[in-house]
Amino acid sequence: MSTLKITPLVGLEIHVQLATRSKLFCNCTVEFGAKPNSRVCPVCLGMPGVLPVINKRALDLSIAVGLALNCRITRHSKWDRKSYYYPDLPKNYQISQYDLPLAHDGYFEIPSNGSMRRIRIRRAHIEEDAGKNIHDTPGCTLVDLNRAGTPLLEIVTEPDISSANEAHTFCTELQRLVTYLGVSEGSMQKGHMRFEPNINVIVEHSGVEYRTPIVEVKNLNSFRAVRSAIDYEISRQVAGWEADNDYVLGNRPNENRGWNDTRQVTEFQRPKEAAHDYRYFPDPDLVPVEIDDHWLQRIRSEVTEFPLARRGRFVAQYGLTDADADTIVSDRATADLFEAVLDTGAPVSIVSKQFVNIWLKIANARHTTMAQLGVDARRMGELASLVQVGTVSPTAANQIAERMPDTADTPEALANSMGLVQVQDIKAMEKWLDEVFAANERTVQDALTKPKKASGSIGFLRGQVMRVSGGKADPGLAGELIEERLKKMSE
Amino acid sequence: MRHVALLARLKPDDEEVARLADELSAILAYMGRLDELDTTDVPPTAHAVPMVNVWREDKSSASLGVEVVLANAPQSQNGFFRVPKVL
Numbered sequence: 079m080s081t082l083k084i085t086p087l088v089g090l091e092i093h094v095q096l097a098t099r100s101k102l103f104c105n106c107t108v109e110f111g112a113k114p115n116s117r118v119c120p121v122c123l124g125m126p127g128v129l130p131v132i133n134k135r136a137l138d139l140s141i142a143v144g145l146a147l148n149c150r151i152t153r154h155s156k157w158d159r160k161s162y163y164y165p166d167l168p169k170n171y172q173i174s175q176y177d178l179p180l181a182h183d184g185y186f187e188i189p190s191n192g193s194m195r196r197i198r199i200r201r202a203h204i205e206e207d208a209g210k211n212i213h214d215t216p217g218c219t220l221v222d223l224n225r226a227g228t229p230l231l232e233i234v235t236e237p238d239i240s241s242a243n244e245a246h247t248f249c250t251e252l253q254r255l256v257t258y259l260g261v262s263e264g265s266m267q268k269g270h271m272r273f274e275p276n277i278n279v280i281v282e283h284s285g286v287e288y289r290t291p292i293v294e295v296k297n298l299n300s301f302r303a304v305r306s307a308i309d310y311e312i313s314r315q316v317a318g319w320e321a322d323n324d325y326v327l328g329n330r331p332n333e334n335r336g337w338n339d340t341r342q343v344t345e346f347q348r349p350k351e352a353a354h355d356y357r358y359f360p361d362p363d364l365v366p367v368e369i370d371d372h373w374l375q376r377i378r379s380e381v382t383e384f385p386l387a388r389r390g391r392f393v394a395q396y397g398l399t400d401a402d403a404d405t406i407v408s409d410r411a412t413a414d415l416f417e418a419v420l421d422t423g424a425p426v427s428i429v430s431k432q433f434v435n436i437w438l439k440i441a442n443a444r445h446t447t448m449a450q451l452g453v454d455a456r457r458m459g460e461l462a463s464l465v466q467v468g469t470v471s472p473t474a475a476n477q478i479a480e481r482m483p484d485t486a487d488t489p490e491a492l493a494n495s496m497g498l499v500q501v502q503d504i505k506a507m508e509k510w511l512d513e514v515f516a517a518n519e520r521t522v523q524d525a526l527t528k529p530k531k532a533s534g535s536i537g538f539l540r541g542q543v544m545r546v547s548g549g550k551a552d553p554g555l556a557g558e559l560i561e562e563r564l565k566k567m568s569e
Numbered sequence: 570m571r572h573v574a575l576l577a578r579l580k581p582d583d584e585e586v587a588r589l590a591d592e593l594s595a596i597l598a599y600m601g602r603l604d605e606l607d608t609t610d611v612p613p614t615a616h617a618v619p620m621v622n623v624w625r626e627d628k629s630s631a632s633l634g635v636e637v638v639l640a641n642a643p644q645s646q647n648g649f650f651r652v653p654k655v656l
């Protein structure tokens with residue numbers, strides 16, 4: 079058989095849980111891990127005579143996502159009922175948006191192979207989540223309705239994604255976006271993001287293109303599963319076509335399949351239901367939503383700058399590396415703090431180093447974020463400036479930073495009280511050098527006799543001087559003195 | 570008719586299917602009379618009342634409590650509704 083050219087076509091449906099306090103249509107609290115059925119009211123239960131009322135914040139958050147995904151916002155949208163047959167939504171229907179989704183026709187740009195790829199967004203609509211069916215008791219299903227009615231935004235892309243890796247990137251970038259906007263907590267553990275990829279492939283053989291039937295993999299809840307399921311489906315579908323050239327769209331049904339994480343395969347569930355089988359119709363209990371310019375303008379002004387744009391600006395304006403910009407822009411509060419520190423007049427090169435190498439590590443160790451460390455922009459700026467003028471070494475700055483969350487003292491006061499004000503006194507330096515040269519004869523020999531190793535050896539010796547000085551030595555001065563001493567020794 | 574029954578998860582027998590098919594045809598024919606109206610100049614509407622943007626602020630309040638929630642359930646177990654096996 080001649081070689082086949084394979085082009086995967088992948089679209090994603092992603093459910094994002096919106097970060098509201100209360101549910102979409104009632105006042106029940108949205109809370110993960112609450113006692114079963116303790117966050118349930120007559121609206122959640124679908125009791126006769128109840129009236130759902132839309133949560134305004136769910137609309138605001140959804141508009142923000144729509145704008146961030148460069149979508150057109152539907153000025154007049156409405157609510158529809160979608161037939162549903164499982165006990166985790168006792169109404170027997172799910173409230174959703176069918177033909178007038180809140181947002182449509184946008185795009186999201188993601189990095190792919192060193193450039194940016196534009197993935198078109200078909201639509202984004204609001205709907206309510208179902209409760210939870212638990213199947214582990216034999217002979218019956220147990221139902222917890224706490225999650226029923228939780229607001230979700232379902233984002234649907236066009237089939238523009240061309241590999242499992244690209245889908246993985248799309249999902250992680252989207253998670254970054256929604257957490258950045260504060261629109262969702264984006265916690266995978268709490269099931270805040272669920273993914274359903276639609277996958278088929280174009281097989282090109284002897285100049286003829288064949289498209290395989292479309293498979294939708296249901297309910298994936300990790301980035302890893304997204305990648306594995308798509309990779310698996312691509313190979314399965316290509317193998318399916320090779321075994322049976324009639325395995326093409328139209329001749330074989332589209333399918334829903336599930337991901338078996340233990341066996342790392344997808345498994346057949348059922349043929350895909352057509353949309354009319356859901357029998358959508360307008361919900362008479364809910365009135366339409368009309369969004370005017372004023373409302374859009376308000377959301378636009380709240381959502382100042384989207385993360386990808388800000389990352390780009392940080393690289394261009396502040397000269398950050400891509401990796402550092404990535405870290406600093408990973409959440410909005412950190413990025414805001416970074417710019418607030420720069421506003422104090424602190425030097426960007428030192429501030430960015432301290433953010434990535436010091437503050438991030440301290441925050442991680444304390445299981446919090448930089449913005450919540452209890453160190454404000456002013457004190458962070460002062461610490462960076464102390465390093466710039468040489469009052470403390472970068473190593474000493476690290477030690478001072480570790481103390482700062484627990485005290486209101488200025489970094490300068492801490493440097494004094496901790497005895498970390500940099501020593502430029504030659505005599506003290508010479509003493510530390512004596513000690514280090516005596517303890518590291520081999521490295522000193524290397525520095526003298528192996529020119530290739532010289533700079534590494536000098537670096538090592540300087541590190542040792544910093545160590546024995548307890549971080550008090552001025553590293554620049556230490557380096558100079560070491561080189562001077564080595565030069566004398568070689569004469 | 571059988572397709573609609575399947576979607577509604579109902580299992581009518583042959584006699585019922587025949588009767589319901591007749592009734593449904595009559596209903597659809599009656600609704601068909603609406604097609605006679607000229608709606609060229611009538612904008613589409615999804616709602617009978619001229620109201621938009623009715624909403625609530627995002628505030629939560631107490632739910633019913635597990636006992637009340639489960640009070641009408643034919644069966645419950647450990648705070649869960651208990652229903653015949655689905656799937």
Ligand SMILES: [Zn+2]
Pocket residue numbers: 101104105106117118119120121122227
């Ligand atoms: Zn409720």
